[in-house]
Amino acid sequence: MNIFQYKAKVLTLSFIICHLSFSPIGAQNPFVQTWCTSDPAPMVHDGRMYVYTGHDEDNADFFWMQEWRVYSTTDMVNWTDHGSPLALESFSWADDRAWASQTIERDGKFYWYICAHSKISNGMAIGVAVSDSPTGPFKDAIGKPLFENGSWDHIDPTVLIDDDGQAWLMWGNPQCYYLKLNRDMISYSGELGRLDMTEEAFGGPMMSKREKGKKYKDSYVEGPWLRKVDSSKFKVESSKVYQLLYAAGGVPEHISYSTAPHPTGPWTYAGEIMPLCDTKSFTNHCGVADYKGHSYFFYHTGKLPKGGGFGRSIAVEEFKYNADGSFPTIMPTDEGVKPIATFNPYQKVQAETMAFSRGVKTEQNDEIGVYVTEIHNGDYIKLQNVKFDGNTPKQFTARAASGLRGGQIEVRLDSLGGQLVARLEVPGTGGWEKWQTLSAPLQLPRGGEKEASPRGGMEGAATHDLYFAFTGRKGPKLFNFDWWQIEGEQKSLVVEDGGTGPYPAIMKEEPTLEAHTVFVPEDLSAFSEKNRLPVLVWGNGACTNSPWEHFKFLNEIASHGYIVLATGYIPMEEKPYQGPMSTTEQQIQSIDWAIAQNADPNSPYYNNIDVKNICVAGMSCGGLQSLYNCADPRIKTMMICNSGLFKNSNRAQAVGGMPMPDKSKLKDIHTPIIYILGGKEDIAYENGMDDFQLINHVPACAANYPVGHGGTYRQPHGGEFTVVAIGWLDWQLKGDKQAAKMFQGKDCLLSKREGWTIEKNKKMK
Numbered sequence: 159m160n161i162f163q164y165k166a167k168v169l170t171l172s173f174i175i176c177h178l179s180f181s182p183i184g185a186q187n188p189f190v191q192t193w194c195t196s197d198p199a200p201m202v203h204d205g206r207m208y209v210y211t212g213h214d215e216d217n218a219d220f221f222w223m224q225e226w227r228v229y230s231t232t233d234m235v236n237w238t239d240h241g242s243p244l245a246l247e248s249f250s251w252a253d254d255r256a257w258a259s260q261t262i263e264r265d266g267k268f269y270w271y272i273c274a275h276s277k278i279s280n281g282m283a284i285g286v287a288v289s290d291s292p293t294g295p296f297k298d299a300i301g302k303p304l305f306e307n308g309s310w311d312h313i314d315p316t317v318l319i320d321d322d323g324q325a326w327l328m329w330g331n332p333q334c335y336y337l338k339l340n341r342d343m344i345s346y347s348g349e350l351g352r353l354d355m356t357e358e359a360f361g362g363p364m365m366s367k368r369e370k371g372k373k374y375k376d377s378y379v380e381g382p383w384l385r386k387v388d389s390s391k392f393k394v395e396s397s398k399v400y401q402l403l404y405a406a407g408g409v410p411e412h413i414s415y416s417t418a419p420h421p422t423g424p425w426t427y428a429g430e431i432m433p434l435c436d437t438k439s440f441t442n443h444c445g446v447a448d449y450k451g452h453s454y455f456f457y458h459t460g461k462l463p464k465g466g467g468f469g470r471s472i473a474v475e476e477f478k479y480n481a482d483g484s485f486p487t488i489m490p491t492d493e494g495v496k497p498i499a500t501f502n503p504y505q506k507v508q509a510e511t512m513a514f515s516r517g518v519k520t521e522q523n524d525e526i527g528v529y530v531t532e533i534h535n536g537d538y539i540k541l542q543n544v545k546f547d548g549n550t551p552k553q554f555t556a557r558a559a560s561g562l563r564g565g566q567i568e569v570r571l572d573s574l575g576g577q578l579v580a581r582l583e584v585p586g587t588g589g590w591e592k593w594q595t596l597s598a599p600l601q602l603p604r605g606g607e608k609e610a611s612p613r614g615g616m617e618g619a620a621t622h623d624l625y626f627a628f629t630g631r632k633g634p635k636l637f638n639f640d641w642w643q644i645e646g647e648q649k650s651l652v653v654e655d656g657g658t659g660p661y662p663a664i665m666k667e668e669p670t671l672e673a674h675t676v677f678v679p680e681d682l683s684a685f686s687e688k689n690r691l692p693v694l695v696w697g698n699g700a701c702t703n704s705p706w707e708h709f710k711f712l713n714e715i716a717s718h719g720y721i722v723l724a725t726g727y728i729p730m731e732e733k734p735y736q737g738p739m740s741t742t743e744q745q746i747q748s749i750d751w752a753i754a755q756n757a758d759p760n761s762p763y764y765n766n767i768d769v770k771n772i773c774v775a776g777m778s779c780g781g782l783q784s785l786y787n788c789a790d791p792r793i794k795t796m797m798i799c800n801s802g803l804f805k806n807s808n809r810a811q812a813v814g815g816m817p818m819p820d821k822s823k824l825k826d827i828h829t830p831i832i833y834i835l836g837g838k839e840d841i842a843y844e845n846g847m848d849d850f851q852l853i854n855h856v857p858a859c860a861a862n863y864p865v866g867h868g869g870t871y872r873q874p875h876g877g878e879f880t881v882v883a884i885g886w887l888d889w890q891l892k893g894d895k896q897a898a899k900m901f902q903g904k905d906c907l908l909s910k911r912e913g914w915t916i917e918k919n920k921k922m923k
């Protein structure tokens with residue numbers, strides 16, 4: 159059998175295997191349908207999966223690629239299109255071929271390594287763009303190529319930051335090159351390195367070095383992806399700890415990999431990962447990422463209806479590494495991956511978030527960012543695994559614009575022809591960017607928001623696939639679509655994208671806890687009997703009956719794995735609450751509720767709340783409420799913010815309605831306590847510091863940050879006060895030793911943190 163017969167046999171076999179695995183039902187791959195996307199490079203950051211891609215032009219006859227794009231998800235099926243924050247125009251030296259790329263985070267900055275044709279050298283060049291955000295805006299970090307020498311080899315950069323902090327950049331076709339990046343990630347040290355492209359290393363030498371008539375196992379072509387096996391999780395031999403995945407075998411390409419004890423080699427061929435299949439693309443290009451306990455393999459195919467070799471589309475498969483960290487065989491499927499979280503419709507959702515779509519495209523402008531366009535009669539958008547969470551939906555709201563006659567958005571359940579639950583009429587709005595916010599009533603079928611509980615009760619947690627079916631006159635474009643939201647009987651809001659912690663949080667009402675606002679990780683699946691949510695009970699400044707001043711701070715804390723029960727009504731906007739003051743009793747109601755929910759088999763919080771680890775806290779008047787409640791034996795720690803008990807000498811300054819225990823109340827404190835104050839400018843400084851000085855029977859400390867009485871609660875994610883609050887809670891309620899270092903010892907980390915001072919009593923070392 160010669161090499162061509164061999165290839166033909168492999169291809170036939172692969173076609174059979176691949177076709178057997180195809181199923182049109184519930185197809186999820188390719189997972190972006192609005193544009194042709196290629197060369198996926200995944201990156202996990204702050205609880206989100208991002209994928210950086212190329213963009214194949216529609217109907218292209220070569221890789222005439224102009225820009226790169228970004229998509230992200232938290233459930234692996236509903237992807238948000240972040241548009242194109244980087245294009246050839248971002249690089250003054252580039253004029254063609256916006257080819258494969260990869261992005262990595264270091265020290266809070268995002269570095270996007272790309273390749274493009276350089277008008278300086280007339281070859282391909284490696285460039286680097288930088289941003290403060292994973293979704294941009296990105297700009298050329300150095301104003302020139304990072305590496306070029308006139309060769310066309312310089313494509314497809316991959317980047318890895320090793321455990322010792324050394325960052326490695328690798329790329330190339332057909333030679334694989336490497337450079338050691340400096341700590342700044344935008345310059346390098348040492349000479350250009352070349353991997354030995356041998357038969358041992360890659361299953362065969364590069365094409366130009368092959369012996370005529372000799373059969374080789376494989377060969378490296380392009381698209382390297384460098385990674386390191388986590389030796390704490392896998393029994394990996396030290397000689398195989400680095401893995402280089404790559405497009406292999408010539409045209410058409412499959413994916414293979416090699417292993418090495420060091421990024422520079424020696425590399426040893428390890429076999430195929432994704433064999434040749436009829437994916438309708440003669441290239442393949444992979445990236446790998448672990449996310450929320452799952453492992454994902456990204457690649458591309460040509461499987462969009464008008465796709466092909468120059469019209470590729472990114473796809474993803476879930477897989478499990480072998481026990482030694484090596485790869486199993488991964489086959490391309492149409493089904494793709496399963497959702498790993500539910501989708502919350504009770505928030506403003508960008509219309510360009512979708513699990514699947516037909517017909518529509520996305521565009522972006524400076525005013526509103528990315529939106530959905532090219533909507534015609536018969537087109538649709540699908541969202542998967544949408545959870546109604548026991549909150550009866552009442553209204554569907556969407557923002558749309560039409561320069562013609564508009565059309566309708568039909569909201570349907572579970573299939574394109576499924577139950578119609580809302581029908582929104584979109585009128586002509588006088589322009590394609592003249593946006594109007596429109597609403598229509600939404601009604602789920604009886605019980606459609608609820609699901610029978612296996613335990614006999616009602617869990618109130620039905621999930622549905624949601625279809626937006628677009629209707630209107632046949633032929634013309636109907637309207638543009640910016641965002642949508644479902645409003646329910648209970649209010650809820652995603653604040654600051656869920657916060658920056660590992661568990662994106664939601665702010666919501668709970669029907670069983672009246673006049674309170676709950677901040678909690680939206681996806682409770684990470685929590686269980688063994689990993690429960692400690693509780694923060696919160697009272698507000700001015701004893702107002704709404705946490706409108708503190709919701710960013712509280713939401714951020716929740717995103718770090720807490721359930722926060724704040725006194726008062728949910729603030730749907732940052733506007734002072736006007737109703738009557740709250741009461742001290744509301745904090746006790748919070749504690750009672752947490753304990754009851756944790757014990758109730760019909761509660762979504764059943765066995766998820768760590769009722770032995772409760773902090774009672776509050777700001778200003780809310781701090782006085784907390785001190786009033788300090789004797790409650792269920793409290794494990796206290797956090798008094800911009801507050802302290804009034805002295806007899808200054809009681810007259812107190813506002814009517816404030817709880818006014820006298821200083822003897824401090825004796826009832828039975829837990830460690832922190833005062834977080836705004837320095838001498840804080841009107842509560844004198845009272846708080848006086849409390850601190852009087853407390854010598856329990857560990858106590860007073861931390862000051864010179865911002866005055868208002869604290870930093872209203873800054874993004876609650877600012878500096880959140881950092882200290884999370885440190886205290888992680889130490890006190892989670893027993894986190896690293897967090898303890900913020901407060902313990904003479905040179906505790908807080909004493910070194912810019913702007914902060916800390917004083918501790920004798921009980922607290």
Ligand code: FUB
Pocket residue numbers: 196197212221257258313314380381405441442443
């Ligand atoms: O996308 C253009 C080129 O095709 C990439 O740089 C290669 O990896 C191949 O996928």
